[in-house]
Amino acid sequence: xxxxxxxxxxxxxxxxxxxxxxxxxxxxxxxxxxxxxxxxxxxxxxxxxxxxxxxxxxxxxxxxxxxxxxxxxxxxxxxxxxxxxxxxxxxxxxxxxxxxxxxxxxxxxxxxxxxxxxxxxxxxxxxxxxxxxxxxxxxxxxxxxxxxxxxxxxxxxxxxxxxxxxxxxxxxxxxxxxxxxxxxxxxxxxxxxxxxxxxxxxxxxxxxxxxxxxxxxxxxxxxxxxxxxxxxxxxxxxxxxxxxxxxxxxxxxxxxxxxxxxxxxxxxxxxxxxxxxxxxxxxxxxxxxxxxxxxxxxxxxxxxxxxxxxxxxxxxxxxxxxxxxxxxxx
Amino acid sequence: xxxxxxxxxxxxxxxxxxxxxxxxxxxxxxxxxxxxxxxxxxxxxxxxxxxxxxxxxxxxxxxxxxxxxxxxxxxxxxxxxxxxxxxxxxxxxxxxxxxxxxxxxxxxxxxxxxxxxxxxxxxxxxxxxxxxxxxxxxxxxxxxxxxxxxxxxxxxxxxxxxxxxxxxxxxxxxxxxxxxxxxxxxxxxxxxxxxxxxxxxxxxxxxxxxxxxxxxxxxxxxxxxxxxxxxxxxxxxxxxxxxxxxxxxxxxxxxxxxxxxxxxxxxxxxxxxxxxxxxxxxxxxxxxxxxxxxxxxxxxxxxxxxxxxxxxxxxxxxxxxxxx
Numbered sequence: 096x097x098x099x100x101x102x103x104x105x106x107x108x109x110x111x112x113x114x115x116x117x118x119x120x121x122x123x124x125x126x127x128x129x130x131x132x133x134x135x136x137x138x139x140x141x142x143x144x145x146x147x148x149x150x151x152x153x154x155x156x157x158x159x160x161x162x163x164x165x166x167x168x169x170x171x172x173x174x175x176x177x178x179x180x181x182x183x184x185x186x187x188x189x190x191x192x193x194x195x196x197x198x199x200x201x202x203x204x205x206x207x208x209x210x211x212x213x214x215x216x217x218x219x220x221x222x223x224x225x226x227x228x229x230x231x232x233x234x235x236x237x238x239x240x241x242x243x244x245x246x247x248x249x250x251x252x253x254x255x256x257x258x259x260x261x262x263x264x265x266x267x268x269x270x271x272x273x274x275x276x277x278x279x280x281x282x283x284x285x286x287x288x289x290x291x292x293x294x295x296x297x298x299x300x301x302x303x304x305x306x307x308x309x310x311x312x313x314x315x316x317x318x319x320x321x322x323x324x325x326x327x328x329x330x331x332x333x334x335x336x337x338x339x340x341x342x343x344x345x346x347x348x349x350x351x352x353x354x355x356x357x358x359x360x361x362x363x364x365x366x367x368x369x370x371x372x373x374x375x376x377x378x379x380x381x382x383x384x385x386x387x388x389x390x391x392x393x394x395x396x397x398x399x400x401x402x403x404x405x406x407x408x409x410x411x412x413x414x415x416x417x418x419x420x421x422x423x424x425x
Numbered sequence: 426x427x428x429x430x431x432x433x434x435x436x437x438x439x440x441x442x443x444x445x446x447x448x449x450x451x452x453x454x455x456x457x458x459x460x461x462x463x464x465x466x467x468x469x470x471x472x473x474x475x476x477x478x479x480x481x482x483x484x485x486x487x488x489x490x491x492x493x494x495x496x497x498x499x500x501x502x503x504x505x506x507x508x509x510x511x512x513x514x515x516x517x518x519x520x521x522x523x524x525x526x527x528x529x530x531x532x533x534x535x536x537x538x539x540x541x542x543x544x545x546x547x548x549x550x551x552x553x554x555x556x557x558x559x560x561x562x563x564x565x566x567x568x569x570x571x572x573x574x575x576x577x578x579x580x581x582x583x584x585x586x587x588x589x590x591x592x593x594x595x596x597x598x599x600x601x602x603x604x605x606x607x608x609x610x611x612x613x614x615x616x617x618x619x620x621x622x623x624x625x626x627x628x629x630x631x632x633x634x635x636x637x638x639x640x641x642x643x644x645x646x647x648x649x650x651x652x653x654x655x656x657x658x659x660x661x662x663x664x665x666x667x668x669x670x671x672x673x674x675x676x677x678x679x680x681x682x683x684x685x686x687x688x689x690x691x692x693x694x695x696x697x698x699x700x701x702x703x704x705x706x707x708x709x710x711x712x713x714x715x716x717x718x719x720x721x722x723x724x725x726x727x728x729x730x731x732x733x734x735x736x737x738x739x740x741x742x743x744x745x746x747x748x749x
Binding site: 112116120124210213214216217218219220 | 474477479480499500502503505506507509511512513514515516517526527529530531532571574578
């Protein structure tokens, strides 16, 4: 090889190397931090509670032949509950944001306040590498966490019941894990963006938590409150009008990422869910009460899923934009 | 003449209406220790950030080691070590781990990295503290670790922003001696900024005086005094036994002397600004007029006076224009 080629290769290696070095450092930091231990403990406890509640109720449900999904044991494990606690995926719809926020809210501003950001930026590394390393390290950890949980659930189910897992169930659980990771990634990128916008870690944390509470609790209440005063009385409407208003309300609710997540995982985990909006009697006529195949469920949630993905990408792109233009000084 | 290592050509940075750096021209040569002296907010840090490509200049260019700092920032950062004024480390990591991280980011080969980090720690006198977490470090130790951090990547140029800030006097002395030693032994080019002129005086070969975004003067100490004070280079101050009355009757006679440019007096102290050295004549005059002299002091210009004159009076720019 010519010397120029060798130089080119070592240059490439060192650029990829800087990212790998940052990534491994960030992952180490996450794993060794107390915050991460607490967050994992929270998720694992939720998981155990949900599993316990579903395992103790699984018997009557799998025996219920009126339920078209009664054969899909592993999906039932994730969704069945004795009503004392919500099922795992509903739990996740409000706990997962906390995971994302917890791992991202101080990504950039703590480095800045410590005076380490400027030192890093004075090294021969690209600025975006830092952002990407922070994002991917948290995402890698979260992905491993959820994949481990899903596999544990399947393994425990196999040992305890001895029932074979259907490929359809495996795909659905895989899809559930994937969407959950995307959902966490959205909150992660949002909180990272806030960590760039705000100088104080406390401000960015509070803002992120505020947004999280707003979307999980208040958004629905506010939408209902407004629309009730604006919409005409439903008893005076024709069926078509009622349906169109209902659609509108649903679409407004779908602005909330929580709603997108809950809709999509519910559809994936409960194969008998055929639509996320209202269905007319004509549409239902002739439908066989059986579980939908995986691809059909996937088609139903595809808009929701792409919406989540788009939200995440937007936040991340905005974070990039802000960070690249920001002047770094101590 | 050699090519300068750092060359700034009409570098300007504007924040809204505020002109942080105004048409800055500067050259620093290889192996030189250059001091950027100026009060807080003079634009020193902004200029440094532009040299590293961390801030884009509004106009003008900064060339460091032959690369344009704005467009070729990565290449510049490979050759330049920068220590910010409030240097920070990852508190939960040991000093050695902090160094190794920076070494890896610079793409140093893993095999030699550890030996090198240990050696560099030894150079800055932190050999024993290497395994301690940096959270326990004192300010002076952090500053030393910051220097180790620069040295591990074998830089050609090191830029230190307020390196002596917040260290005790002995610490400052040791630190500056260390910088001087490193510069001489390894041929490093050093650019350091400070508002503390004694520190700059101790260590720098050349000094640039930086006020409100411009360099007022640059050169070594002697040429600075020459540039700034021009022909009015002699100051004599005489302290007499009794307080002088206001107005002082002898003032008019002295004012008639052609060598005296300015007289000011307060209490029992009189200061003369003269174009020649006329101290003996002044003493004779005082004795003949029955004034009992307690002390006579002929001032040589030090950076101190320059500092006093241009930074600590709020009217720096106006004064400067008058003198020039």
